Amino acid sequence: MSRRRVVITGMGTVTPLGIGVETLWSALLAGANGVGRTELFDASTFPSTFSGQVPQFDLADHLADADAHATASRATRFALVAARQAWDQARLNGAADLDRSRVGIYTGSGEGAQDFDPFTRCLIAAWTGGHLDAVRWADLASKLLNARRELEQEPNMVPAHLAALLGITGPVVNILTACAASTQAVGEAVLRIRDGAADVMVAGGSHSMIHPLGLTGFNRLTALSTRNDEIETASRPFDLTRDGFILSEGASILILEELDSALSRGGPERILAEIIGFGSSADAFRITDQDPEGAGGAAAMRLALQDAAVRGEQIDYISAHGTATKQNDSVETKAMKAAFGEAIGSIPISSIKSMLGHLIAAAGATELIACVMALRDNRLPPTTNYRTPDVECDLDYVPNEARDAKLDIVMSNSFGFGGQNNSIVIRRFVQP
Numbered sequence: 076m077s078r079r080r081v082v083i084t085g086m087g088t089v090t091p092l093g094i095g096v097e098t099l100w101s102a103l104l105a106g107a108n109g110v111g112r113t114e115l116f117d118a119s120t121f122p123s124t125f126s127g128q129v130p131q132f133d134l135a136d137h138l139a140d141a142d143a144h145a146t147a148s149r150a151t152r153f154a155l156v157a158a159r160q161a162w163d164q165a166r167l168n169g170a171a172d173l174d175r176s177r178v179g180i181y182t183g184s185g186e187g188a189q190d191f192d193p194f195t196r197c198l199i200a201a202w203t204g205g206h207l208d209a210v211r212w213a214d215l216a217s218k219l220l221n222a223r224r225e226l227e228q229e230p231n232m233v234p235a236h237l238a239a240l241l242g243i244t245g246p247v248v249n250i251l252t253a254c255a256a257s258t259q260a261v262g263e264a265v266l267r268i269r270d271g272a273a274d275v276m277v278a279g280g281s282h283s284m285i286h287p288l289g290l291t292g293f294n295r296l297t298a299l300s301t302r303n304d305e306i307e308t309a310s311r312p313f314d315l316t317r318d319g320f321i322l323s324e325g326a327s328i329l330i331l332e333e334l335d336s337a338l339s340r341g342g343p344e345r346i347l348a349e350i351i352g353f354g355s356s357a358d359a360f361r362i363t364d365q366d367p368e369g370a371g372g373a374a375a376m377r378l379a380l381q382d383a384a385v386r387g388e389q390i391d392y393i394s395a396h397g398t399a400t401k402q403n404d405s406v407e408t409k410a411m412k413a414a415f416g417e418a419i420g421s422i423p424i425s426s427i428k429s430m431l432g433h434l435i436a437a438a439g440a441t442e443l444i445a446c447v448m449a450l451r452d453n454r455l456p457p458t459t460n461y462r463t464p465d466v467e468c469d470l471d472y473v474p475n476e477a478r479d480a481k482l483d484i485v486m487s488n489s490f491g492f493g494g495q496n497n498s499i500v501i502r503r504f505v506q507p
Contacts, residue, residue: 081265082504083347084337085167085330086444087160089153089281090431091127091323094137095160099441100448102430103456104477108307109431110321115285123299125306126285127323127432129153140240146223147236150184153326153437154233154281155240162241165330167275170340179245179273181264183256183280184233184326185436233281237328245273251436253491254396256280257327258439262353262499264331274336279440281326293322296363298400308460312397312426313404313472315465320398323432327440334507346504348447351484352383358494365402365494369410372396375496376414376488383500385484387415390422390500392455392480394442394487395472397426398433405467407490412470423480425473429459439489443499446485450503455480 088095091109092102102109113126132149135141137156144155162168167178197219201212226232234247246267252259257280264278284290293299300319302309311317337346356378358371365371380387396407411419427445434441445456454477461474484502491497 079269079271080334080349081268081331082334082337082349083329083447084332084345085161085163085165086328086347086447087157087164088325088327088441088444089129089132089157090325090434090441091129092431093130094156096444096448100445103427103445104454106457106459106476107430109323110306110309112306113285116287118290121290122294122301123290123322124303125309125321127321128285129325143239144236146227148227148232149283149324150281150326151227151233151236153283153324154182154184154328155236157279157281157326157328158237158240158277161277161328161330165332166340166345167330175242176244177273178243178275178277179264179267180234180237180243180247180277181260181267182234182237182249182278183251183258183260183436183439184230184249185251185256185282185284186228186230237277241277243277252495253493254433254435254438255489255491255495255497256436256439258443258487258489258497258499259355259495261329261331261440261443262355262497265350265353268331268333274333276331277328278331279326279328280437282434282436283324284435285322285324290322300399310399310429310432311460312395312399312429312458313408313465313468314461315463317399317401317404319400320428321432323434325434325437325441327437327444329440329444343504343506348450348501349504350499350501352379352385352500354378354380354382354498356496358496360494363492365406365490367406369406369413371494371496372407372410372488372490373413375498376410376486379486379498379500385500388418389484390486391482392449392485393422393424394446394485395424395426396488396490397428397458399428403490405465407488408468408470419470423455423471423473423478425456425458427456439487439497442489443487443501446487446501450482450485450501453480453482454478
């Protein structure tokens with residue numbers, strides 16, 4: 076029995092570079108910068124005072140029934156807009172014969188960015204004499220906290236809102252494997268379709284950690300750039316002077332369909348790309364550090380190539396995880412060398428985090444969308460801010476300017492804290 080083929084028929088995105096896939100893609104090819112001084116809260120006393128924020132975002136500007144999602148978190152609101160874009164591009168809204176019980180959702184989304192001010196005020200006021208006064212806490216919380224908004228911070232609320240928006244009654248899943256989450260969500264959504272559990276999957280991710288606890292956590296890990304006087308060039312993947320990533324936010328959603336299902340609603344020209352390989356692995360090393368030799372990342376790439384039934388030399392481009400941390404970029408370079416051998420020397424590689432910053436759980440799906448657009452236009456997005464080569468990062472990182480290239484098969488990598496590694500291989504759609 077032949078394996079069910081899975082294709083991409085719709086895409087939507089909300090990022091610091093704007094709203095919509097074409098907006099994102101044009102900005103990436105132009106080498107635009109999506110980073111600025113943090114405005115969502117006062118970060119002036121933090122080691123990193125800048126981030127990648129979605130500009131001037133109001134759900135009502137993009138969704139007719141925005142009131143139904145009035146208490147949704149910022150991350151959920153991003154996902155709603157991205158999902159609506161993708162759903163409409165796939166022409167599923169007018170598909171009268173669509174069996175929504177055969178449509179599922181698989182997201183890789185993080186916690187919602189709750190309103191920390193009332194939470195903090197409650198906590199501070201309830202601590203008296205070195206002890207937490209639970210009665211006072213409960214009294215203050217009942218007056219200052221919104222129970223629904225507290226609920227909305229849970230990661231499962233993203234797919235719950237998407238299901239309500241789109242009327243989806245099939246399998247609904249959310250996964251949170253740090254920075255690899257949305258790539259893993261897309262990959263495992265592919266498996267659901269291949270296995271016959273669904274015919275259509277809404278897959279991707281969303282996240283917003285631009286709040287005091289999010290910024291504090293990553294600053295404490297020394298994972299963020301602190302180039303507060305060089306914001307526009309602070310994200311420097313694979314460059315010798317890199318000093319960390321930029322915390323960003325956003326959402327990206329893709330519509331995945333079984334091939335026959337997609338063709339039944341239109342011709343092959345409406346298929347954006349085909350997903351042919353997925354590989355997943357774990358480092359089993361440390362909570363935040365990667366295996367220093369890149370064994371886990373290399374394993375994920377090999378598994379993706381094996382699943383796609385292609386050789387390393389057939390890959391025309393790799394979208395790297397490329398965070399601009401000292402450790403990740405050198406380890407990822409080692410992993411690519413281990414997975415591809417000598418072939419890696421002739422494969423162009425780039426990291427769009429140089430322009431977007433790091434969207435955390437939403438990063439992988441956003442980078443996959445960029446891969447689909449690269450296939451469409453035979454054009455590679457650059458790694459910007461690359462000025463000083465590093466002997467430990469000695470591959471072709473498409474420095475500073477977009478590049479024309481003949482593309483048929485490309486790979487996208489996502490490696491998360493805790494050692495989660497996921498790779499996806501897509502190709503230009505070929506008529507069956």
